[in-house]
Amino acid sequence: MTTRFENGIVVTLGSNNRVIWNGSVVTEGETIVGIGNAAEMKQKFPNADSVDCSGKIVLPGFICTHHHFYSTMARGMAIPGEPASNFVEILERLWWKVDRALLDEDITLSAQVPLIECIRNGTTTVIDHHASPGIRHGSLDLIESAVRQAGIRASLCYEVSDRNIPGGGVEENERFIKKIGKGDGQIAAMMGLHASFTLSDKTLERCIGIAKDAGVGCHVHVAEDLADRQDSLDKYGIPVVHRLDKLGASGSKSLFIHCVHVDESEMDIIAATSTCVVHNPESNMNNAVGVTPLFKLLERNILVGLGTDGMSSDMLSQMRCAYLLHRLANQDPRVAFMEAPKLLLQNNADIAERQFGIRLGELAEGRPADMAIMDYQPPTVLSEANFLGHLIFGLVDAVVDTTVCRGKILMQGKKIVSMDEERIAARSRELAPLMWQRLAAL
């Protein structure tokens, strides 16, 4: 089936970014087959279906390189006990109970809700990090089914940790990696690891061996809080990145999440091994863990992407948060204007390419047909030269009208077509109180 998404302002992004007013993107199956002036595309593809995009801006679908679908049912929950006063207490009192309280249907719903939010925000590719120690076996299959139904792309992994039982989650992760193999462009797999401070050398060696044999990367939280760094120094006499690198977890397909408390020597290792870093500014601010040394990482040409860490599925607001945070942290209004959008628009596409083996984040002939089509009437001129100004100060508040992934329309006229949004939210509201009860008893 061929479809012309026509009469919108098309912003191609990619290395040769073009802004095409009154433009069209033509898709056939999962691929873009034409892009350019609307009248010319109509002439070239006269028999295609058409979707009118006038009053809208057409962008490549957004990519989130670190998410936690499983965190969904914590929303609005009163956390039992005293308020957590530091990062480790937040984990112990909240997240390490949320994951244990999840049952089968909770896992499915916990994925479906943020998948709907991804579609609502034009996020068409996600790299997720899952934990459900109550039900490990088969949990990634439940999430895979939800992702396939939603219609977006996702790289999935199970968060291995010794915190409940030694090597908890290794089998599930290994099973899923073998099942997915090289992947089909929609679903990919990684080796998920919680963090240095909850993983023994033995478990790490086992997981890294599985990852290396399968040719996949490790997806691990790194020095998110000072406690992780201190634990590694106390137990092993070296900081986190040295430890992970020594055991073989670094590499171009691996994702080191956060890297808030890394020193110069650790950044050098990350650079030398071409390991990716994912920055999650909203989460870091929410957990009050500190500020990632973003510019020092970028100076070393480290590939730094942008994730939400489960905070939301809205990549534009995350991008603006990065922009604001690093201006404030550096007390310098000259910085982050180029860097924050680059993390989202370019670096996340580079990271996704290493996971899925396909080039996303660009509207061009032959590229995958993933698009976020947003309501936007530019109040000033919009061109290649000033697109970032519109992105940071205008598009961040614009509403996504239509989301397309792999050539399929997942939302049109702001109505989700691939999933029953109302039923899913209603069922989640039914099950969440039961999950909260189980959690309170832990």
Ligand SMILES: [Zn+2]
């Ligand atoms: Zn995380």
